[in-house]
Amino acid sequence: MLTSAQRDCFDVVLVSPRNPLNIGAVARAMANFGFTRLSVVAAYEPHWREARSAVGAPELLANARECPSVAEAVAKSTLVLGTGTVTFRKPDQPVVPLPRLAPLVEAELARGGRIAILFGSEKHGLSRDDLSYCHALVEIPTDPRQPSMNLGQAAAVCLYELAQLRTMLAAAGPAPTGSAVDSADLERLASLIEETMLAAHYSPASMQETNRHDLRVLLRRLHLAPLDSRRIFGLFRRILHRLAEKSSR
Amino acid sequence: MLTSAQRDCFDVVLVSPRNPLNIGAVARAMANFGFTRLSVVAAYEPHWREARSAVGAPELLANARECPSVAEAVAKSTLVLGTGTVTFRKPDQPVVPLPRLAPLVEAELARGGRIAILFGSEKHGLSRDDLSYCHALVEIPTDPRQPSMNLGQAAAVCLYELAQLRTMLAAAGPAPTGSAVDSADLERLASLIEETMLAAHYSPASMQETNRHDLRVLLRRLHLAPLDSRRIFGLFRRILHRLAEKSSR
Numbered sequence A, B: 001m002l003t004s005a006q007r008d009c010f011d012v013v014l015v016s017p018r019n020p021l022n023i024g025a026v027a028r029a030m031a032n033f034g035f036t037r038l039s040v041v042a043a044y045e046p047h048w049r050e051a052r053s054a055v056g057a058p059e060l061l062a063n064a065r066e067c068p069s070v071a072e073a074v075a076k077s078t079l080v081l082g083t084g085t086v087t088f089r090k091p092d093q094p095v096v097p098l099p100r101l102a103p104l105v106e107a108e109l110a111r112g113g114r115i116a117i118l119f120g121s122e123k124h125g126l127s128r129d130d131l132s133y134c135h136a137l138v139e140i141p142t143d144p145r146q147p148s149m150n151l152g153q154a155a156a157v158c159l160y161e162l163a164q165l166r167t168m169l170a171a172a173g174p175a176p177t178g179s180a181v182d183s184a185d186l187e188r189l190a191s192l193i194e195e196t197m198l199a200a201h202y203s204p205a206s207m208q209e210t211n212r213h214d215l216r217v218l219l220r221r222l223h224l225a226p227l228d229s230r231r232i233f234g235l236f237r238r239i240l241h242r243l244a245e246k247s248s249r
Helices: A020-032 A045-052 A102-110 A151-171 A183-199 A205-221 A226-248 B020-032 B045-052 B102-110 B151-172 B183-199 B205-221 B226-248
Strands: A010-015 A038-041 A065-067 A079-083 A095-097 A115-119 A136-139 B010-015 B038-041 B065-067 B079-083 B095-097 B115-119 B136-139
Touching (some): A010 A151, A020 A045, A020 A151, A020 B151, A079 A102, A115 A151, A151 B020, B010 B020, B020 B038, B020 B151, B115 B151, B183 B205
Parallel strands (some): A010 A038, A079 A115, B010 B115, B038 B065, B079 B115, B079 B136
């Protein structure tokens, strides 16, 4: 068994879930595989209420965290994993087949990180904006003729695979503590760089949305160490300060 | 991709399923992972009809086989796997954790066998009688505080694991043809031995049920080669013939 501290390193995040039965199914799979931390982003209130009050709903559903945005839900996470099929679009993030996810997650736990796994809505999956908060995309290998999985079943399969890893970790003893850059730090850095870009008139206003997205994806691709992150932050603060001085003269 | 002949080696068998949504969920997971052969034993007719006529139901549901008994559903199978949690009873069959199922199934496919995987009803799982047709019990490693999985989710996790194996097999080329003793042969052998036991007044009539069960389990534990099976069959036919002669004198 994993210690509760180790189990605490995983957050399951449902983004805009619709069907109360599916929310309940995800919660049940979490209970089956020993995960306890559930966050729900932008839930449709009546369905969310229905799911929580269902007979036999696992306790973790009552303790679930409600978040207004993906950014907030993953703020403390150092490795954010998106799920979904990538048949019809080319993703900005590296795609990892679920059966080969173990090394990535083990390395993250070993350096004391926190892992979030995101599931999109039943109808549309994760949006491009949701995915911009992800370091990698986890793909469940499915038949190309029927790639789209039910939310509760996709969650069960992912958590089953993560639970295997759990056993290995437990056998190896508790993870050593370390440090990593969490999503909130990355967001602060992205905001500062964006502000700098604007102050420097880097590109027309119409490009602002696209630049923000690309910047978010880029920062996650870099796998910054905390020291590097702080250095870059310091540098841009300095630049921004200079730019502000210059424009006020 | 597996050839359709290789995919044809797997049968998913639902024993007394109740909830139409769960039947649909199992069928969807099968379609997701490329399995096509579904059998349903003793389905509750209205719910079965509802599941089959559901909007968006995979085609394999329309082609599903309806069987009156487990014996008939697994008649052509040479390796029958039961699923469920074994927390509260000691099973007669060897228990294989799902993550370690691959070698058993690969060996069976390599010798040209056919594999059936059985799922019990939502409420009670597989009965002791259902399990007596199984060579092994597959266990999904779950949290002891919440071991019982939803039917659709349990099927998704099992089929995901089998689909991994599928990839390995596909990479290794088609399985060589061979021969194995199927469940129908084992049943014929068991019936003959039982008849012999009765003819020989082996034990009181009150023991007949128990003996039948133990015999079924025993025969599966032996992993008989076809030649051995035929030899034992021949031997008991001979014995039975002699016993009949003797009693008619």
